[in-house]
Amino acid sequence: MPPSPTASNPPHTPxxxxxxxxxxxxxxxxxxxxxxxxxxxxLIRRDFVSKYTQxxxxxxxxxxxxxxxxVVFATVFGRVLGVSTxxxxxxxxxxxxxxxxxxxxxxxxxTSNTLRSNYGLFSKVYFPRLAVPVALxxxxxxxxxxxxxxxxxxxxxxxxxxxxxxxxxxxxxxxxLPVLFIHLGALALGTGLILSAFTAKYxxxxxxxxxILNLLMYVTPVIYPISKIPEKWRWVAAINPVSPLIxxxxxxxxxxxxxxxxxxxxxxxITVVVFFVGIxxxxxxxxxxxxxx
Amino acid sequence: xxxxxxxxxxxxxxxxLGHFGMSSFREESEKWMRRLRGKPPLDDRAPPTEREFWALxxxxxxxxxGEVVGIIGRNxxxxxxxxxxxxxxxxxxxxxxxxxxxVASLLEVGTGFHxxxxxxxxxxxxxxxxxxxxxxxxxxxxxxxxxxxxxxFIDTPVKRYSSGMYVKLAFAVAAHLEPDILIVDEVLAVGDxxxxxxxxxxxxEISRGDGRTVLFVSHAMTTIRRLCKTCIVLQGGRLHGxxxxxxxxxxxxxxxxGTVLDLDTENLPRAWGSTGEQARLVRIRTVNTRGLFxxxxxxxxxxxxxxxxxxxxxxxxxxxxxxxxxxxxxxxxASGDTLDLQPGLHTVTLALPSLxxxxxxxxxHAAIGRGRHMCDIIDNFALWExxxxxxxxxxxxxxxxxxxxxxxxxxxxxxxGAQ
Numbered sequence: 001m002p003p004s005p006t007a008s009n010p011p012h013t014p015x016x017x018x019x020x021x022x023x024x025x026x027x028x029x030x031x032x033x034x035x036x037x038x039x040x041x042x043l044i045r046r047d048f049v050s051k052y053t054q055x056x057x058x059x060x061x062x063x064x065x066x067x068x069x070x071v072v073f074a075t076v077f078g079r080v081l082g083v084s085t086x087x088x089x090x091x092x093x094x095x096x097x098x099x100x101x102x103x104x105x106x107x108x109x110x111t112s113n114t115l116r117s118n119y120g121l122f123s124k125v126y127f128p129r130l131a132v133p134v135a136l137x138x139x140x141x142x143x144x145x146x147x148x149x150x151x152x153x154x155x156x157x158x159x160x161x162x163x164x165x166x167x168x169x170x171x172x173x174x175x176x177l178p179v180l181f182i183h184l185g186a187l188a189l190g191t192g193l194i195l196s197a198f199t200a201k202y203x204x205x206x207x208x209x210x211x212i213l214n215l216l217m218y219v220t221p222v223i224y225p226i227s228k229i230p231e232k233w234r235w236v237a238a239i240n241p242v243s244p245l246i247x248x249x250x251x252x253x254x255x256x257x258x259x260x261x262x263x264x265x266x267x268x269x270i271t272v273v274v275f276f277v278g279i280x281x282x283x284x285x286x287x288x289x290x291x292x293x
Numbered sequence: 294x295x296x297x298x299x300x301x302x303x304x305x306x307x308x309x310l311g312h313f314g315m316s317s318f319r320e321e322s323e324k325w326m327r328r329l330r331g332k333p334p335l336d337d338r339a340p341p342t343e344r345e346f347w348a349l350x351x352x353x354x355x356x357x358x359g360e361v362v363g364i365i366g367r368n369x370x371x372x373x374x375x376x377x378x379x380x381x382x383x384x385x386x387x388x389x390x391x392x393x394x395x396v397a398s399l400l401e402v403g404t405g406f407h408x409x410x411x412x413x414x415x416x417x418x419x420x421x422x423x424x425x426x427x428x429x430x431x432x433x434x435x436x437x438x439x440x441x442x443x444x445x446f447i448d449t450p451v452k453r454y455s456s457g458m459y460v461k462l463a464f465a466v467a468a469h470l471e472p473d474i475l476i477v478d479e480v481l482a483v484g485d486x487x488x489x490x491x492x493x494x495x496x497x498e499i500s501r502g503d504g505r506t507v508l509f510v511s512h513a514m515t516t517i518r519r520l521c522k523t524c525i526v527l528q529g530g531r532l533h534g535x536x537x538x539x540x541x542x543x544x545x546x547x548x549x550x551g552t553v554l555d556l557d558t559e560n561l562p563r564a565w566g567s568t569g570e571q572a573r574l575v576r577i578r579t580v581n582t583r584g585l586f587x588x589x590x591x592x593x594x595x596x597x598x599x600x601x602x603x604x605x606x607x608x609x610x611x612x613x614x615x616x617x618x619x620x621x622x623x624x625x626x627a628s629g630d631t632l633d634l635q636p637g638l639h640t641v642t643l644a645l646p647s648l649x650x651x652x653x654x655x656x657x658h659a660a661i662g663r664g665r666h667m668c669d670i671i672d673n674f675a676l677w678e679x680x681x682x683x684x685x686x687x688x689x690x691x692x693x694x695x696x697x698x699x700x701x702x703x704x705x706x707x708x709x710g711a712q
Contacts, residue, residue, distance in 0.1 A: 015473075019381060019390040039421035046407050046418055053409045053450070124404040125422055126381035126396075288383045291308060 022287065028279060032128035039127060043135035048142070062146045066102060067154065070094040077223050086225040088168045088254050089158060095151050097222040100249040103144035103181070104188045104242055105213055110136040111192025112209045115200035115282070115289055122290060129286035130279070133196070137189045141181060148177075151253065173252035173259070180248045187241055187271045193278030197285040221246055226258040241267040241274075296393060297355035298474060298506050299379075304352040304388035306374050307345050348374040350530045352388070358473075361500040361507045363517040363538065365545045366527035372510045375527070376400060379476055379508065394473025394506070397423050401478070403463030408452035412443055412462055415451050419466045433469045440495075441465035461488060468495045475499065476508045496520055514542050514680055515652040542680075543583075554579045554677070558659070561671050569669035572599045572606070572634065572661050577674060580642065588682035588697075591648040593623075597639045597661060605631040606663050608641045612655040612677075621650060621696050631663075649698045652681045 033040070052058045074090035077083040085093040111133040115122070118132055159166050199205040220242045221229070229237050237243045244263040251259035349371045356362055364372050377383050379390060380398035405422040406415050416437055420430040430437075438444050441462040443454075451459055477496070493516060500507045500520065511517050517524065517538060524541030526533040533544060555578035563569055579585060580592035595608050609624030623643050625632060632641065657677050660670040 015392075015394055017381075017390075017392040017396065019378065019385065019392070020388065021384055021386060036421070036424075038427040042414075042418045042421045042427075045414070046410060049414070050407060050409045121405050121422070123382060124401045125398060127422060127424065290377075290383050 028283070029128050029130065033130055033134070036128050036131050040131050040135045040138070043132060044139040044142070047136060047139040059143075059146060062143045063150045066095060066098045066147050067150065069098055073098075073223055083224050084228055086227055086256055086258075088250075088256060089162075089166055091158065092151075092155060092166070092168055092254060093225075093250070094223065095154055096250050096253050097246055099144065099147050099151055099253075100180070100184060100246045101217060101220065101222045101242075102147065103140060104184050104245075105217070106143065107137050107140045107185060107188035108192045108195070108213060109209065110140065111189055112195035113199060113206065114192070114196045115285060116196070116206070119290065122286065129283065133189060133193060133282070137185050141185055144181065155253075168254040168256075170253050171251065171255045173248070176248070177252055180245055180252070183268065183271060184242075184245050186275045187245070187267075190271065190275035190278035193282035194274065197278075197281040200285050200289045216240075216242065221258065225250075225256065238263050238266060239270075241270040243267075295358060298358040298393050299354075299356040299508070300391040301355065302353050302389050302391075304349055304375075304378065304390060305347060305386050306349040306371075306378060306383075307347050307386040309345055347530050349378075349385075352527075352532050354525060354532065354535055356506060356508070358394075358506055359500075359504040360523065361509065361521050363521035363524040363541070364508060364510045364527065365512075365514075365517060365524050365541060366533070367545075369529075370527040371530040372527055373478070374530075376476060376478055376508075376510055392474060395424070396474045396476065397467075397470045397472035398476035399423075399467045399470075399478065400476075402460060402467055406451060406459070406463060409450055411450055412438075412447045412454070415462070416466055419463065420470075423467065423470055424472070425470065429471075437465045437469050440468060457488075464488075464492055468492070468499070471503070472505070474506045474508070477510070479511050479513070493519065513654065514545065514678055518542060518681065554584060556675055558671055558674050561674055564658075564670040564672040567660075567667050567670040571601055572597055572603050572668045574608075574659055574661055574669050574671060575638075577610075577657075577659055579677075580644075585648060585650075585677060585679045586682045587650065587652050587679055588647050590644065590646055592642050592644040594640055594642045595659065595661075597634065597641065599634045599636050599639060602636060603632075603634045603663060603668070606634050606661065606668075607631060608643070608661050609659065610643065611658045611660075612650060613658065615654055615656070617656075620655070647699075648679065648682075649696045650679045651694050651697055652679050653694075654678045 048059075052061070055061065057064065070091055073094040077094075078085065078090040114133045114136070121132075122129065155166075195205055195209050199209070217223075219236060220240055221237060226234075226237050226243060226247050244259065244267045247256070247258035247260075248264065250256040352371075352375065364375065366372050374383075376398070377400075378385050379392075380396070380400060382398075382400075403419065405419055407418065410418065413434075416434065417427065417430050421427065438447055441458075441464075443458055443462055446454065446458065451462065454462070496507070496509075497520060499505055507520075509517070509520055521538045523535060524538050525535050526541050526544050535541075536544065556576065558577050559573070559575045574595055575598050576594075576596035578594050580594050581590075585591050593610055595610075597608065607624050607626035609622060611619055611622040613619050623645070625641060625643060655677055656673050657675045658670070658672045659674055660667055662668050662670075
């Protein structure tokens with residue numbers, strides 16, 4: 001085989017890698033991540049294929065599960081327990097709440113186990129460790145977009161089948177949906193990275209994560225509108241960074257009134273902190289956790 | 294002379310022993326609370342030196358571009374740790390490494406292969422994990438498939454591959470990396486003999502042809518001898534030295550010789566309930582302390598302790614390949630002569646004018662008995678390496694493998710037109 005200088009490594013740009021013990025915490029290998037962007041895309045693909053091979057319905061599962069969940073929620077919480085949906089059609093209300101929540105839930109669950117479940121890979125080869133959780137976040141984003149389409153489909157279907165009954169309608173905030181998705185993704189990724197770092201060190205956290213997520217759904221306005229929280233407990237919703245995002249989705253897609261900019265500002269602040277703490281912790285652990293994991 | 298492509302300065306790596314890492318959250322938080330209150334930590338009963346272990350201590354060396362360097366040493370000498378740090382899998386505790394070029398490390402073949410993905414997808418995924426760009430992989434795709442001999446199955450999920458196909462595909466991807474520095478662990482110890490030869494050939498091509506720098510860890514001195522000009526010898530986490538390959542292998546052999554070529558077999562486990570009561574093999578050694586060499590004289594000496602007289606006895610040794618097939622047996626009564634052994638200690642030596650085993654590693658089994666009755670059988674008492682012989686090295690390079698014995702050759706030229 002003739003020696004062929006590769007495109008990424010022309011002879012005139014010398015590469016120099018220095019390996020030494022690092023002291024800092026917030027060392028972010030953006031450049032490495034960009035260099036390995038092909039890997040990120042292939043990991044997304046891997047995630048997708050492994051999820052849906054040998055299934056009959058394939059990606060349809062991303063459509064079916066939230067729809068059925070919404071139907072069950074509408075029956076249990078709407079009919080049986082009589083939880084208010086602020087006048088929004090229950091199907092749309094729950095489907096919209098689940099849209100955001102599912103993305104958060106799936107991304108956090110997937111990323112929170114990164115270090116542990118990829119031990120075999122991380123102990124044999126080097127690549128920017130962030131590539132794996134970033135790919136997971138993006139692959140879940142694509143699932144969330146499928147669910148957004150599902151929501152739109154159900155919306156149109158209900159408007160046609162129940163003419164005049166559906167009062168809800170999208171607002172100008174729809175334009176902010178990309179921001180909401182990115183925000184939610186960053187929050188889930190950041191939290192997932194923190195939990196991943198803890199799980200790598202203390203196995204206790206693998207039990208904690210699903211548990212926290214379960215409880216968090218009940219303190220987040222997924223199955224009820226934020227307006228139904230009594231005034232004296234409203235602060236709980238305010239400090240929960242997920243709530244304003246779920247309400248944001250509803251305000252954008254259904255025109256509800258539960259979105260408050262002040263809550264959103266706090267959520268943004270928390271997200272930025274969580275995101276960077278997560279990246280710092282994760283990379284700190286990824287540097288040598290193979291020695292003791 | 295350009296700058297060295299790899300520079301290692303004062304590299305050290307410390308591991309914590311004991312329950313570190315398995316500590317629960319409670320213990321850790323207690324430790325933190327004590328630290329916050331300014332109290333001394335609780336669990337420092339053992340002095341720190343007993344709870345830590347230096348896998349590498351103050352290693353320094355440099356390697357020039359285009360060199361192929363072996364890293365050898367006994368188990369626990371620090372080879373794997375050194376590779377892990379060079380591959381950026383873990384961090385050093387102290388010291389620094391400068392790598393001037395693109396690095397790819399192969400500590401395992403098929404890292405990141407996903408069973409559900411097709412061969413095609415796995416080539417791309419594995420290539421990307423090893424640091425190749427999509428476009429690079431695409432341009433070498435056909436070569437890789439050709440090398441792996443799996444074209445027919447390229448769109449089949451690899452979980453349906455035979456293990457041989459799987460390994461071949463995995464190695465094919467790795468073999469087509471084009472880094473400036475290639476770091477290879479003993480991954481060549483996979484696959485059948487023929488495929489191993491192909492892999493070694495490819496390694497030679499990479500290093501000789503393309504002028505890449507290769508770092509190669511192996512226990513197989515045969516491979517080291519074929520691939521490397523110089524070797525780094527590690528001993529107990531420290532640098533023993535950097536020597537030309539032959540000299541390094543001598544150091545290595547001296548280092549392990551006491552345990553490998555000369556064995557105290559008194560207390561090894563016995564096979565098949567053979568007791569070793571009447572007669573027992575207590576020591577087995579090669580008479581040439583430098584080792585066993587293909588095509589050169591070889592003598593194996595057995596020391597036997599006899600309790601009650603044993604007449605018509607035989608002593609034998611058998612060699613199995615790594616894959617487990619028996620390839621050669623030597624027994625003292627093959628020529629029809631048996632041994633009469635009176636109580637006491639005896640030595641019996643089996644000598645061959647020319648060792649027919651081709652270079653490689655063999656599991657050795659030994660036995661003493663009489664007719665069909667076996668008094669003492671020791672399975673797997675050693676893993677002996679047969680090294681290439683001195684003069685006729687091409688014979689081992691040609692490598693028909695197996696057991697090469699002389700035969701009586703007759704030759705006759707047939708007249709034209711004969712059937």
